[in-house]
Amino acid sequence: SVSLCNTSQGCSAGFVSKVWKRDAHGYQQPLQCCDCFKDLRACFVLQAEVFPYPEIGNDELEEIKQLVAPVEKFFSDDVDSAKIDREATIPPETLQGLKDLGLFGIMIPEEYGGLGLSNTIYARLNEIIALDGSIAVTLAAHQAIGLKGILIAGNEAQKQKYLPKLASGEHIAAFCLTEPGSGSDAASIQTRATLSEDGKHYLINGSKIWISNGGMADIMTVFARTEVEVDGVKKDKISAFIVERAFGGITSGKPEDKLGIRGSNTCELSFDNVPVPVENVIGEIGGGFKIAMNILNSGRFSMGSSCAGMIKKLIELTSEYATTRKQFNKSLSEFGMIQEKFAMMALNAFVMESMAYLTSGMMDRPGIPDCSLEAAMVKVFSSEGGWICVSEALQVLGGLGYTKNYPFERFVRDCRILPIFEGTNEILRMYIALTGMQYAGKILTGKIKEMKKGNIGLAIGMVSKKLRASLGASVDLGLTGKDGVVHPSLEDSAKKLEQNVSLFGSTVESLLYRYGKTIVDEQLVLKRVADVLIHIYAMTAVLSRASRSISIGLRNHDHEVLLANTFCNDAFFKNNYWMVQLQKHSPENNDANIKKIAKQVLENRAYICSHPLERTY
Amino acid sequence: MSGRVLVGVKRVIDYAVKIRVKPDNTGVVTDGVKHSMNPFCEIAVEEAVKLKEKKLIKEVVAVSCGPQQSQETIRTALAMGADRGIHVDVSGKDYENLGPLQVSKILAALAKQEDAQLILLGKQAIDDDCNQTGQMTAALLDWPQGTFASEVSLEGDKINLVREIDGGLEHIKINTPAVITADLRLNTPRYATLPNIMDSLMNNETELHKPNHRTSLCVGLIPLFETVAPEDMQGGTDRSGAMLRHTVLQSGKPKRIILSCLCI
Numbered sequence: 086s087v088s089l090c091n092t093s094q095g096c097s098a099g100f101v102s103k104v105w106k107r108d109a110h111g112y113q114q115p116l117q118c119c120d121c122f123k124d125l126r127a128c129f130v131l132q133a134e135v136f137p138y139p140e141i142g143n144d145e146l147e148e149i150k151q152l153v154a155p156v157e158k159f160f161s162d163d164v165d166s167a168k169i170d171r172e173a174t175i176p177p178e179t180l181q182g183l184k185d186l187g188l189f190g191i192m193i194p195e196e197y198g199g200l201g202l203s204n205t206i207y208a209r210l211n212e213i214i215a216l217d218g219s220i221a222v223t224l225a226a227h228q229a230i231g232l233k234g235i236l237i238a239g240n241e242a243q244k245q246k247y248l249p250k251l252a253s254g255e256h257i258a259a260f261c262l263t264e265p266g267s268g269s270d271a272a273s274i275q276t277r278a279t280l281s282e283d284g285k286h287y288l289i290n291g292s293k294i295w296i297s298n299g300g301m302a303d304i305m306t307v308f309a310r311t312e313v314e315v316d317g318v319k320k321d322k323i324s325a326f327i328v329e330r331a332f333g334g335i336t337s338g339k340p341e342d343k344l345g346i347r348g349s350n351t352c353e354l355s356f357d358n359v360p361v362p363v364e365n366v367i368g369e370i371g372g373g374f375k376i377a378m379n380i381l382n383s384g385r386f387s388m389g390s391s392c393a394g395m396i397k398k399l400i401e402l403t404s405e406y407a408t409t410r411k412q413f414n415k416s417l418s419e420f421g422m423i424q425e426k427f428a429m430m431a432l433n434a435f436v437m438e439s440m441a442y443l444t445s446g447m448m449d450r451p452g453i454p455d456c457s458l459e460a461a462m463v464k465v466f467s468s469e470g471g472w473i474c475v476s477e478a479l480q481v482l483g484g485l486g487y488t489k490n491y492p493f494e495r496f497v498r499d500c501r502i503l504p505i506f507e508g509t510n511e512i513l514r515m516y517i518a519l520t521g522m523q524y525a526g527k528i529l530t531g532k533i534k535e536m537k538k539g540n541i542g543l544a545i546g547m548v549s550k551k552l553r554a555s556l557g558a559s560v561d562l563g564l565t566g567k568d569g570v571v572h573p574s575l576e577d578s579a580k581k582l583e584q585n586v587s588l589f590g591s592t593v594e595s596l597l598y599r600y601g602k603t604i605v606d607e608q609l610v611l612k613r614v615a616d617v618l619i620h621i622y623a624m625t626a627v628l629s630r631a632s633r634s635i636s637i638g639l640r641n642h643d644h645e646v647l648l649a650n651t652f653c654n655d656a657f658f659k660n661n662y663w664m665v666q667l668q669k670h671s672p673e674n675n676d677a678n679i680k681k682i683a684k685q686v687l688e689n690r691a692y693i694c695s696h697p698l699e700r701t702y
Numbered sequence: 703m704s705g706r707v708l709v710g711v712k713r714v715i716d717y718a719v720k721i722r723v724k725p726d727n728t729g730v731v732t733d734g735v736k737h738s739m740n741p742f743c744e745i746a747v748e749e750a751v752k753l754k755e756k757k758l759i760k761e762v763v764a765v766s767c768g769p770q771q772s773q774e775t776i777r778t779a780l781a782m783g784a785d786r787g788i789h790v791d792v793s794g795k796d797y798e799n800l801g802p803l804q805v806s807k808i809l810a811a812l813a814k815q816e817d818a819q820l821i822l823l824g825k826q827a828i829d830d831d832c833n834q835t836g837q838m839t840a841a842l843l844d845w846p847q848g849t850f851a852s853e854v855s856l857e858g859d860k861i862n863l864v865r866e867i868d869g870g871l872e873h874i875k876i877n878t879p880a881v882i883t884a885d886l887r888l889n890t891p892r893y894a895t896l897p898n899i900m901d902s903l904m905n906n907e908t909e910l911h912k913p914n915h916r917t918s919l920c921v922g923l924i925p926l927f928e929t930v931a932p933e934d935m936q937g938g939t940d941r942s943g944a945m946l947r948h949t950v951l952q953s954g955k956p957k958r959i960i961l962s963c964l965c966i
Contacts, residue, residue: 148903151777154738155893161718187896200896640734 135625136570138439138633139446141205149209152202156213159186166217169348170495173340175219183254188214188224190252193236197248204386204445211387212394218499219348221391226297226349227251229384231258234306234325237383238368238376243327247304259302261293261328261354262377268295269512271308272374276356278309278324280363287311287326287366289334289359295506299352300337303330306367306380307356313371322371326361334359345498382457385507386448389441389463392471392503396434399478399496400427407481417481426477428651433470435648439626440466458520461513462619468503468510475500511608514615519605521618522593572632574646578653582624585660589617592664599669609676613663620656627652705760708818709750709784710809711743713768713775714829723931729798730929739775741891742824744782745884748891749854750822751783758856759819761785765812767805769793773908780902781894787908788812799923801830806838812911813843818879820861825850825883836883846876850885 141149163182169175183189191207193199202210215221232251235243250256267274276291289309293299304327311324328335338353368376404427407417417423444459479486479493486493504510571579593614600607631649634642666674685693715721716736724731739747750762764779766772767790776787790808792800813821821840826833840847848854852871853864856878865872866885 144903147774148900151774151781151899151903152896154778155781155895155899159893182893185895186893191896200900 135443135447135629136632138629139205139443139449140633141446145203145206149206152206153209153213156186156188156210159183160213160216164217164220166219166492166495167489169217169219173342173347174350175223175348179220180223180254183220183224189227189254189257190248191228193228193232193248193252197244197252199248199252204448205442208387208390208441208445211391212397215391215394216398217348218346218496218502222297222346222349222502225384225387226260227258227302229387230260230380231298231302231306232304233380233383234260234367234376235327237379238325239327242364243367247327251304256303257298257301259296259298259305259354260380261296261299261305261307263293263295265292265294269509271377272323274308274310274323276307276309278311278326278361280311281360284363286360286362289326289328289356289361291356293354293356295341295351296354297349297351299354300340300350304328305330305335305354307361308373308377311370311373315371320371323373323377324370325367325373325376327365327367328356328359328361332359332361343502345495345501378457381508382455382460383448385460385464386441386444386456388503388507389437389444389467392467392474393434393437393441395496395500396430396437396471396474399475399493400430400434402492403427403430403478403481406485423481426481429477430474432648432652433474435645436623436627436652437463437467437470439630440623443626443629458517459622461508461517462622464507465504465510465513465517465615466619466623468500471503472500514612515605515608517618518611518614522597522604522614570632571628572635572646574635575628575631575649575653578624578650578657579628581653581657582621582628585617585621585624585657585664588661588664589621592617592667595669596667609679610667613667617660617663620660624653624656706816706818707750707753707759707762707820707822708809708813708816709743709746709762709764709779710805710821710823710835711747711764711766711775711779712740712824712827713737713766713772714740714827717741717828723929727928727930729926737771737774739778740824740827740829742826742828742884742886743775744824744891745886745888746822746824746882747779747782747784748889749882749884750820751892752889753854753856754783754785763788763816763818765790765809767792767800767808769797776908777899777902778894780905780908781899782892783898788816788911789908790911801924802832802834802838806835806842809835809839810842813839813879820878821845821881823881823883825885836881840881843879843881846880847882848874848876848880849883851882852885852887854882854888 190199195201278287334357341351716738762784764784823836848863
């Protein structure tokens with residue numbers, strides 16, 4: 086057996102060594118599964134799960150190709166996105182076409198009437214569905230979150246009763262968690278469910294807002310507070326319920342007039358003594374919050390492939406224009422600043438694809454892996470990358486892009502929601518940073534206690550390790566070299582990744598030592614930690630994918646190498662800069678001043694400088 | 703009558719793809735380019751499936767001649783409602799030389815073998831635009847043909863057809879067995895829904911045939927000299943005086959109509 090971390094001191098996080106074997110292609114295959122990215126503790130890389138890049142069988146690939154064709158045809162021939170956006174509604178024929186195609190039950194098992202497809206195929210189909218933002222959100226609200234609760238936590242009776250009609254699209258589902266007073270702070274919802282006297286029904290009272298499909302949903306997953314008894318003490322815990330509109334007492338408000346995804350129905354829902362049979366509780370009473378988090382976590386990864394699909398389409402549309410439009414006697418495509426935009430779009434699409442399918446591949450592995458951290462990283466990167474790319478694509482078209490005659494302005498408006506819903510990027514960064522540091526924290530707490538007790542040997546060990554890392558000593562994590570899992574043409578990038586990871590490890594250690602538990606309040610610190618983690622995952626995904634492409638000889642794999650190396654180079658320096666800012670008393674760090682400025686502005690609720698034209702004499 | 707319909711489906715470059723000529727001018731680029739079922743073949747499949755749904759025929763068999771990838775096209779036909787598929791394996795040089803004459807020989811042989819009552823084809827393929835296979839097949843089998851069909855109805859053992867021709871619409875009545883080629887307005891093909899596609903992938907209903915008469919593939923080959931992209935369109939020119947000037951005839955005295963240079 087070979088230990089994962091080859092540094093001579095062994096891994097500071099005490100990582101369990103794994104047993105490896107080589108398969109027919111020479112790839113190292115793990116014999117034991119680990120818990121995905123969460124095992125990225127202080128200083129090493131998650132080789133076992135991410136190398137080699139997940140592959141699907143030939144049969145599954147055939148299946149995907151066959152499934153993709155009619156969906157693409159439907160979206161190019163029968164979906165009038167401009168009309169949907171203009172009229173703020175999806176025409177019934179289009180909705181029916183989507184139901185007929187089977188797109189309302191992609192992940193529902195076949196025995197309940199769905200297609201029973203894997204996460205990977207779902208992600209692939211989302212590349213096409215994302216071409217119309219309103220349809221994408223309607224479908225996602227229905228199956229990625231609306232009915233997911235029944236799918237992952239419902240009992241057999243509930244599945245039998247509800248899933249068939251949801252799979253065919255006869256009933257549409259919605260996910261009801263957010264309230265006027267509780268958005269990001271989901272645990273503070275106030276909607277109540279009180280047990281009736283005969284003990285057969287719960288009566289739900291309260292209101293929910295921003296509910297996608299709220300106006301047309303027949304089946305809703307509603308989260309409400311219930312009174313439970315824990316060890317004799319009465320507590321208020323959140324529970325999940327399957328609520329049918331037919332139960333009565335539910336009113337939908339008028340559809341919200343939104344900036345983008347205007348065809349998706351979003352409205353307020355009021356619950357007035359809605360009677361819900363006790364059989365409709367999902368999971369256990371009081372276990373609703375966990376179910377809500379699981380539901381949200383499982384749907385996020387597909388944003389990566391959705392954004393990638395959209396950017397690929399934009400590249401086609403924009404390059405058509407850039408190569409034909411001439412100014413100063415040259416076509417736009419000959420100008421450096423325009424070329425940069427195309428390179429940026431290609432890079433973003435490449436990274437998003439790589440991350441999304443790496444994550445979906447991990448999720449599709451047998452067992453029930455928890456890839457919530459990876460999914461969150463995919464979501465943050467894709468939503469922000471997507472927003473920047475659509476904006477730059479519009480920029481290439483200049484004034485034309487700004488008009489409604491072209492779809493770019495619609496893409497821009499539709500994309501603005503991405504960093505907001507499915508968990509705001511701010512919240513997700515907190516989650517990524519804290520989860521990523523959690524295990525390290527547990528291990529290090531032990532070590533820190535030892536150090537504070539005066540264990541000199543350990544202190545010296547840590548100092549010398551830090552010294553070596555800061556002197557840029559190369560850390561060998563087994564990515565490169567004779568037995569490396571990364572292809573030689575990506576060696577430089579792999580070394581950069583290794584350096585980043587090792588520096589990240591020691592950065593996290595010192596942060597935890599410096600702040601201890603109060604780190605949860607240091608958002609500006611956590612933001613950088615999250616950004617570094619996201620870029621590390623992105624680099625890993627990109628290297629894994631490119632290595633595989635070269636090894637099996639996919640078309641244009643040399644272009645992939647170029648993209649991979651370019652991205653890793655860029656991410657390497659960004660990561661280093663963020664980590665430098667995280668050092669103690671770093672002069673590059675403006676956080677203290679930023680907080681001061683914010684405090685003064687917010688105290689006065691205005692910009693407080695005197696006008697530059699003012700005089701005092 | 704067997705009640706069996708043979709539908710020919712051809713795998714062609716997708717209609718939406720921008721065609722590019724190979725640098726050595728020996729043909730068009732097909733590597734890595736998106737392919738799909740010929741649109742007129744889709745209309746033929748749809749018509750066959752409609753006839754089956756009306757219970758006028760019993761079985762729809764989709765046939766494709768080509769390399770391994772033709773099986774995808776057959777599977778699409780199965781997903782649209784065909785019952786069985788036959789893949790006639792033609793690859794390499796044979797496939798490059800495969801034209802309407804060769805295909806019609808294969809279809810004629812298959813029609814006899816399968817005891818087909820009807821052969822439905824698209825009127826032409828969008829890659830070569832030959833518009834010959836249906837006619838040649840009918841000739842080889844000595845069957846009546848109804849080409850450019852925009853309406854088909856079965857009446858006992860005869861077929862009523864409306865054909866779209868240059869002069870308008872022609873109504874004909876032909877005997878079965880017959881060959882029909884589908885024109886654009888015959889119907890609107892259905893989407894192959896995802897559940898149907900998955901079913902078609904589960905059931906391996908496609909037989910593989912190797913064309914056992916090598917001679918049929920080698921005869922009547924048309925040598926290809928060169929493939930060249932069309933020239934870029936130039937703007938038009940207005941030859942001075944090329945406009946036909948005329949004044950409107952008012953009631954009463956006829957006015958003189960002045961014709962300046964007519965550019966023909």
